[in-house]
Amino acid sequence: HINWLRATVHGAFIIHPKLGLGYPFPKLEKEVPLVFSEWWKSDILKVVKQALGTGGSPNISDAFTINGKPRPLYNCSSHDVFVLNALPGKTYLLRLVNNVLNTELFFAIANHTLTVVEVDAGYVKPFHINVVVIAPGQTMNLLVTANQAPGCI
Numbered sequence: 001h002i003n004w005l006r007a008t009v010h011g012a013f014i015i016h017p018k019l020g021l022g023y024p025f026p027k028l029e030k031e032v033p034l035v036f037s038e039w040w041k042s043d044i045l046k047v048v049k050q051a052l053g054t055g056g057s058p059n060i061s062d063a064f065t066i067n068g069k070p071r072p073l074y075n076c077s078s079h080d081v082f083v084l085n086a087l088p089g090k091t092y093l094l095r096l097v098n099n100v101l102n103t104e105l106f107f108a109i110a111n112h113t114l115t116v117v118e119v120d121a122g123y124v125k126p127f128h129i130n131v132v133v134i135a136p137g138q139t140m141n142l143l144v145t146a147n148q149a150p151g152c153i
Contacts, residue, residue, distance in 0.1 A: 011035065012097045012139075015121060025117055025126065025143060029090035034082075034107075036134070037099040039063040039070060044101070058102055086146035093117075094142045098134040107132050115143040 012033045017023055038061030040047070051058035063070040066082040086092060094114075098105055108114070108131040117126050118141035126143075134140050 012095060014095065023093075023117075024123060025115075026091060028093045028143075029087065031093045031095060032084055033067070033095045033097065035067055035097045035099055036105055036107075037065045037068065038101060039065055060103075061101070064100065064105075088146050088148065091143055091145045094144060096132075096134055096140045096142065098136055098138050100136055102136060104133050104135050107134060109144060111148060112144050112146075117141050117143055 012035055014031070014033065041062050042059065047058050069082045071081060084092070096107060113128050113130060114132060115126050115128050116124060116132065118124060118139075120139055132140060132142065
């Protein structure tokens with residue numbers, strides 16, 4: 001959470017339960033880290049310095065990414081986007097990390113219910129929701145059960 005230096009960090013630290021304890025929720029098909037980041041053409045430190053100097057909001061990034069891959073509509077995209085091939089009826093643990101510098105993000109999967117099980121490295125009483133908001137620097141673990149025809153979620 002220091003300054004805007006997290007713009008230069010990519011990846012996630014995954015903390016697993018102590019050996020033999022397991023998770024406090026049903027068996028999973030797969031754990032999937034989803035790191036939300038930004039792609040900048042600008043020098044991040046210059047962007048924040050300009051914002052602090054003017055008292056205004058910092059400029060926005062050139063693209064948002066999931067696991068380092070932008071949407072196909074961005075100019076910088078190689079049409080290679082993140083895809084999770086999911087099997088119907090299987091439950092996945094999505095490990096969300098908001099590495100975006102100054103923007104809260106909303107996350108949802110069409111026609112699926114999300115179960116929040118952890119926020120910022122602490123288990124929570126599971127609750128069901130259709131969309132979550134995740135703040136800059138925040139982490140969140142969600143369970144999702146694929147309930148659509150074979151394909152991707």
